[in-house]
Amino acid sequence: MGYLPRMILKEAYVFMYQISRAPLLVFSAALLAASGPSDPTWASKPLQQWNEEDAKQVLADSPWVKKVTPVELPHISEEAVRQSGRMGGGQGVDIDALAPSNLLGLGSNAQARPRRRARPHVLEIRWESALPVRAAELKAQEDDPPDWQGSLYAIAVYDVPGLSNSKTLMKELAKSAYLKRDGKKDLKPERVDLLPQEGGLTTIVYLFPRTEEITAADKRIEFAAVVGRLSLAEYFYTEQMQFQGKLEL
Numbered sequence: 645m646g647y648l649p650r651m652i653l654k655e656a657y658v659f660m661y662q663i664s665r666a667p668l669l670v671f672s673a674a675l676l677a678a679s680g681p682s683d684p685t686w687a688s689k690p691l692q693q694w695n696e697e698d699a700k701q702v703l704a705d706s707p708w709v710k711k712v713t714p715v716e717l718p719h720i721s722e723e724a725v726r727q728s729g730r731m732g733g734g735q736g737v738d739i740d741a742l743a744p745s746n747l748l749g750l751g752s753n754a755q756a757r758p759r760r761r762a763r764p765h766v767l768e769i770r771w772e773s774a775l776p777v778r779a780a781e782l783k784a785q786e787d788d789p790p791d792w793q794g795s796l797y798a799i800a801v802y803d804v805p806g807l808s809n810s811k812t813l814m815k816e817l818a819k820s821a822y823l824k825r826d827g828k829k830d831l832k833p834e835r836v837d838l839l840p841q842e843g844g845l846t847t848i849v850y851l852f853p854r855t856e857e858i859t860a861a862d863k864r865i866e867f868a869a870v871v872g873r874l875s876l877a878e879y880f881y882t883e884q885m886q887f888q889g890k891l892e893l
Contacts, residue, residue, distance in 0.1 A: 690888070691779045699783035707884035708771040708892075714874040765805070769867065769878050772849065773798035774885065774892045790839060790849045797823070797831075797852040797893060799867055801876070807846040809838045820870035821850050825862045858882070860891050 684706070686698035703709060770777055772790050781789040790800050807813065814836045823831040837849040850869065858865060860882045868877040882891055 686776075686780075687887075691775070694779065694783050696783060696785075699780035702776050702780035703770075703784060703786075706776065707881065708774045708777050710769045710878040710880070711766050712769055712876050712878045713766050714871070714876045717870070717873045717875050765803075767804060767876060768802040769876070770800045770802065771797075771880060771885070771893060772800040776887050776892055788839070788841075790837070790847060792837065792849065792851055794851075795854050796834065797854060797858070799823075799850045799852070801848040801850075801869065801871075803841070803845045804848055804871065805845055807838060807848070807871075809840060809846075814838060817848060817869065817871065818850070822868055823852055823858075824866040824868065825858070826864065828856070828862070831856060831858075858891075858893055860886075 684698075684701050686694055686701055686706075689698065772778070773796065778789075790798065792798055817836045818833045821833050821836070825831075831852045833850045833852050835851050837851065839847040839849060841847055848869075848871070850867075862882055865880045865882065866877060867880065868875070870876075882893075885892055
């Protein structure tokens, strides 16, 4: 047999081999896709066995921690506010510094550069009272984590700029926040705490009563709040907020 026929047969063999392997490769790829990403290491460990990396994973990406970009609400005229029975232009007291330009990244000279695209200020929301979050903050040695007294659901919004600490502001923030569950009455916060941080930032802690227990049957919980003219909302899912077989809130 000459060189050319042998070469043709070799190429034909390689071609048939590749065809025969194709279904196996497709099947293997399907299995990998179906398996999805592996569970984080912290999920299969007792709290006592967590290391610093486990704690950082919980605080960076877990069912109890969300990232949200605030949405600017339409401006309400002073006349409309007076007719509705509210005063103050809808901005609230002591939050003039928290203008949409601050949180949306436009800066004080935004009007001079109208074509510049805004860089949204992303806020972090933590279900602060959840045991895994508290344990992770301790293990990660976070400075000055939120603290409170009593049995409450605590949800913290981190790194909010332009707030001053006043009782009037706390009341304003409490009025505009809620936890919403399908088919049930909204939960309103008992109070709101403001915790000043470095760099002119503030952690807002919303404290909700546990008199109406949130259970796994609630499935989806919406946390919503208004800060000045900025609205923020995020969903939490009870099916995902399980740790060691128990709902942690």
